[in-house]
Amino acid sequence: MSIYVGNLSYQVTEEDLKTAFAEYGKVSRVQLPTDRETGRVRGFAFVEMETDSQEEAAIQALDGAEWMGRDLKVNKAKPREERSGSSRGGWGGNNRGGGGGGGRSRF
Template structure:
């Protein structure tokens, strides 16, 4: 399942998302959308989880939760 994560801290990296989501389930890959020109974080990213059950509980647990000192928004991304 693709998971959309928004309102991240600007210093939050993809590995931070990976370890955060891995606490509630298996994480296939995590990505933080950084500006390809400047390299600065856009403040949102995507997390891919193989298990949909773990993905749902990870969203429920991490949505509106505190990550790196900022309240983040976690919800399903572009499903395929």
């Protein structure tokens, strides 16, 4: 099981999360996603603890709690949904023709 932690401060670190959740049991893993382009924390994280009972205690205590100036949203993480490839990827679909240019290509 994994815990979703939302509405995090953009200044939060993995160590901050480990410290906050350690009060409820042993933290086995913290994932703090960052934006690919800016490197800035995205405002949410995933925390895994040793046992389900420790995770449940952390969820009960921290959901809605004010931490680092923000009201946390803490619950069981939902499995990641598969993205359908029908509207993304590949070369087709958006029909943006280059137009003009006399038929010559630079490639």
